[in-house]
Amino acid sequence: MTSGPIYLDYQATTPLAPEAYAAMLPWLGGPESAGGWANPHSAHLLGRKASAAVEVARGQIDALMPKGGRVIFTSGATEALNLAIRGALPALAPRRRIVTIATEHAAVRDTCLWLEAQGHDVVLLPVDCDGLVDMPAARAAITPDTALVAAMLVNNEIGVIQPIEVLSDLAHAAGALFVCDAVQGFGRVALPQAADMIAVTAHKIHGPKGIGALWVREGTALEPLIHGGGQEQGLRSGTLSPALCAGFGAAAKLAAQRAEEDAAHVAWLRDRALELFAGWQVNGSLSERYPGNLNLRRDGLDVARLMSDVRGVAFSAGSACASGSGRPSHVLTALGLSSREVRSSIRLGFGRYTGIDEIERAAHLIVDAANRQMG
Template identity: 40%
Template sequence: MLDTMMPFLTDNFANAASTHPFGISAHEAVKTARQQVADLLGCETHELVFTSGATEAINLAIKGVAENYSSKGKHIITVQTEHKAVLDVCVYLEKRGYEVTYLPVQPDGLLDLAVLQAAIRPDTILVSVMLVNNETGVIQPIEQIADIAHEAGAFFMTDATQAVGKLPIDVDKYNIDLLAFSGHKFYGPKGVGGLFVRQRRPNKVKLEALLHGGGHERGLRSGTLNVPGIVGIGKAAELARLEMAGAKETGTPERQRIESLRNKLETALLTIPGTRINGSPSNRLYNATNIYFENCDSDALIMGLEGIAVSNGSACTAASIDPSHVLLTMGLTEIEAFSCLRFSLGRFNTEADVVATVDAIKGVVEELRALV
């Protein structure tokens, strides 16, 4: 990926909107990247808007729908376990006269479709439900959710940041109208992401822009394009698509290898007394697990793990002193929510990493419980 980006970091600094030969070269590179991302999502190239990441994409999607379809209604539905990028935008819109329904989830983290069905109204303009939860890995049934939204004449949006590049996604198969993603979640560069905006009937979406100034990205995101970042996310998208479709030299698809490592990690950690999985064990992403450790403060656990990167919530709220809103919504107490760790495995993890992590955590848990 870096090799693909380097020419635009060292030799060609041109604006992709320029008409001189250097600008045309940059434009062609962006065009290629747009096709690579479109192939990953199963969409058309003109339905992609490149952004600085999922947070900006989410803001553009929700605010754009709210402003452009307010004549139909001002009711939005989302879920209490969404990423803060979604929840904070909804709070912002509530202050401006919109009504937002925040649906609860069941103890396993899954949305009850009957609850959604009961909440939707004739004036609902948008239903926003994330595909994969960023803390628990729980996968929501978005195809059925989209059907419920469309039956009521509302658009369906999903924050697919944790899923793109890891799970096969086809925006037509899942009836998605808006989809946000970030490049760094599938080994692309940080600071670049995008938004899929359906431009085909029957659910063609028209958004109001957040940024104005030059009419870039079909008028939806003005500003000089981040050519190196876009080229990087394009290559990352291509590699992710090929990896999901093919196999490594061992003959084992990468997904199966990572899932096997996750399962070994999880099985070993669950032998520790007073532990359990948070979220549905069957409807979740293959690389993630969220585990409760009784009588162990998660911050203390993390501080005791030298050279091992785990988290106790979303990285985007790492500075927060509040317990995870996701775990609280799933029914955990505040004390329990402060005693959980999120583990994510990826392309570069090995079995040796799993063994070292298990040994380290068992040691720290034993030390912490001895203090109680």
């Protein structure tokens, strides 16, 4: 537990693990680094040492992935998803259909909508009131002219886990590729073993910001988005940061080591939170859900006022990437919620470093402020 506000916004970012911080230090260029500031793409001794650190990290991330692929470092999951979707399409021509889900993160949704403006046929699959994809609609939409199907493993706003394996099977039966946004699920829930590409990022698993990765199954053809020196396997130009890679790798290794312990801890926190927020509605499926994400609604509540009144808790009214847009959450809207219900919803995210006392104190502050507001 740290001083300052209680942090319950794990879907936006997670606290940096001490082990990840320690792994980064030798490569940050300080006086103790012994040349760790070197360019990992240089051929001299210091460059080779930095390159070796990058490859260790690559292996640590790949250990959590399906077999038969390779890890490509990127600046984050947004770049990874753009590389996956836009980079794969040229080799899939003349197929031009892209199928995704209405509740996808903007990194997928907005990329697909941009491609639609370029002449691609984009289908946004609807979801039911629990946030789960409409499977009859998916079966109807994934046709032999489909190039690619993209779906999020764990939704960033409501924590719902989609039937990813079924969707990947439908994609492959139609001859299409399957891309998975696994940002919120990596290191926490099982990854789709049949996926063709999987996008992840470090800062959602207690690693540093500014580094992500795309796992690509062998034989999947991609064209680069960024042209230059081709440093990262010819697909991603630009100098890699050994420090960021090392931090990402250490965070991934730790996630694998602590998987059972973390899962049990988060489930315990979730159960206690549900007790403390009795009477509030849960947005999205409670059974098909990552337990560290609770999207809660109290009808009639003014969440903007609530967040102003509860300065001692860092929580959100939706995804960090959409905050300040003034638009209601497209995820909650897709569930069938009215604008008023959307504005009465909060998201609580917690995980490895959240204490049960923090959940209890935060719930007291939020519920007390909500009760005062509601009269």
